[in-house]
Structures are given as structure tokens and as C-alpha cells.
Amino acid sequence: MPTVFPPPTFLKRVRFFLNLLWMNNFVRFYLFVRRLYRVGYYKDPPTFTLTISQHKLPSYWAPSTVEVYLPKSYPTSTSSSTIPSPSSKRYPLFFTLHGGGFNVGHPVLDSEFNRYISDAASCVVVALAYRKTPYSQWPVQVNDLTALVTEVLKDERISHIYDPSKVAIGGFSAGGNLSTALSIQPELKNKIHTIVPIYPVLDFTMTTQEKLASRPENAPPDVLRHMGDFFSFGYIPAGTDRENPSLSPLFAKAEDLPDNIYLVGCEYDMLNIDSRKFYEKFGKIKNNLVFDEVKDVRHGFTHQSVERMDPKVNEKLNRITFDLYDRLAIWLINVWENGKKEIDVSTHGAGDTELGDDIVIL
Secondary structure, three states: OOOOOOOOOHHHHHHHHHHHHHHHHHHHHHHHHHHHOOOOOOOOOOOEEEEOOHHHOOOOOOOOEEEEEOOOOOOOOOOOOOOOOOOOOOEEEEEEEOOOOOOOOOHHHHHHHHHHHHHHHOOEEEEEOOOOOOOOOOOHHHHHHHHHHHHHHHOOOOOOOEEEEEEEEEEEOHHHHHHHHHHOOHHHOOOOOEEEEEOOOOOOOOOHHHHHHOOOOOOOOOOOOOOHHHHHHHHOOOOOOOOOOOOOHHHOOHHHOOOEEEEEEEOOOOOHHHHHHHHHHHOOOOOEEEEEEEOOOOOOHHHOOOOOOOHHHHHHHHHHHHHHHHHHHHHHHHHHHHOOOOOOHHHOOOOOOOOOOOEEEO
């Protein structure tokens, strides 16, 4: 029987809509000002950008420009305005999707991760954008991105630099949801071989309060506690069956998911229950599913604004974040180059005992 939530009251709908509208436009303005005055807009700019013809996408409004990061090992010097020349080696390809509750965000916010993972795993990273709420709702984002990824994969301007047998997709939070949903789309079947959902939302059949109640008793206030309801309201049309796998990937069939999955959760995150349920369901079926649960951190710890933090907390978060990125890079290299089915946990945080209790691999 379909899982359908009753609509919020009229006053709640008005409040949720205004919250979404305010957040979306505030972040747009914030990023516009940063770009206008060149104030830390890109921590690490892409190597070049690639624009897909708009007529190949489902709508004129669908984002059509992707940001491409070539690894430092790539043998050419490529400017931001040129397409790379052919290489004797074809590189793995990793699509990334930013988070933001399906309401805010831009690939620029993942530029540090995109550059780091491109160099550390020696892969081509392609950062994708998607339409936001409250202007667009599911399944618009899934349909747009499916078409965009399909076109990028066959685009002659980039097809000569990547290995089609080594294609991955991943993302943070909402981007983790979308990357997992894209991997099960029929159009991308057998084209995406690896997914990397990082603290994703994978199950929309639980309420915000139910997810909050699943956290440890000593957990600090959840960063999503006041936003979960209106983010869901903005993304999910009224009357939608929330067990649809393209919306809640927890309900996907095992045979539809890629074989290689690196799933990241946060101990104090209300969405960690999604990752745990996903791991419990598919962990014994998928031989190469790793659940990396990061201890003592909250949702979005990799993208925290750190200016107001205690310097020691800032330093610890940075170290935990890049330790995670290093583990992910090692795992990707093993999948792409050696075909190994496990990650060498002995390399995590080598020589650093302070972080030993903060990281756990399940």
C-alpha cells in the first residue's frame, strides 16, 4: 500500500513556502555577492566548464553547464576556456552533486571536495547543478539530471578522456539522495558502476520527529531539526507515494543498485537512520558496500562554516573531514585499479591517535 503523508495545514503550507522562498533567494544573493567581489567564491575553481545544448534536456530551465576538474596527473595544461587534448590514458569519471535540502546550493560549495578527490583518486570530476524548490519539485530534478548525465557521458568534448567502465556518482545530503536515485534510472543502467552517498536522505517515509528520536541521547541539537519538514514539503508533491525508489532509494531493488557503494553517515545526524537502514538492507547482498559512520559529528560536518568555531574544534573537524576524503579516495582507487572488495582501515589517520575514537567503519 502506498505511503502517502497528509498535507500540512494551510498556515503551515504558507510558512513552509515562505521559508523555502527566503532561503533560496538569500543563498542566491549571498553567492552572487561573493562572486561579484571575488570573496572566496571558489576555493578551488574547475579546470573548465562544459555546456550541454539546451534542446537535449527536458526543459529550457534545466541547468546545462557542468564543472570539470582534471586531476593533477592529467598530462596537459588546460585553461578554463579550452577542452583537454587526448591523453594516452583514460581516467575514471566521478559525477558529484551538492547538498542543500533540494532548495539551496551550487557546485561552488563542493569545489574543495571536487579538487581534492580529483587529485587524490586521479579521476575526472564533473560537478552537476539542478533545479531547486520551491520552483521545481520531484521528479523534475531526477529527470533533468538523468538527461544531463546521459548527454555528458556521450559528449565528444569529454568522452575521449574518461573510461566508460569506471563511472561513479556521489553527493552530499540531498545530493546523496539524487546520486543514488540516478544510479537506478533505466537510462543509466550499467553506465554508473559506483555510488558515494555522503550523509544522504534515503527514506522519506519517516517523519522528522521519528528521525530525531533515533539519534543518541547525548547528541547535540540537530542542524536539520527546524528544516526537515519544509525541505520535504518543498521537494515532494502532495499525494506522492514516498516509497517510490526514485524518491526514497531505500526502497530500490538490490539488482538495480550498482555493485560498488561507499555510504557515509554521521553519528549525531537525524539522517543517519537512513544510512543504517540502507546498510542493513543491502549490506549482505552487495559485496562491495562499505558503511563509513563518522563518530562525534553532525549533518554537514564537511561543509561547516567554521569562522565562529573554537579553533580546536575547527582543526578537529578539518582533520576528520580530510581523513574521510582520503579513505574514500583509497577505496575508489581500489575499485577502479585493483578490483579489491575491501578498504584498508589501517591507513586511516595513520600516526594520529587523537582521531582514533572519532572514526568507525562498519
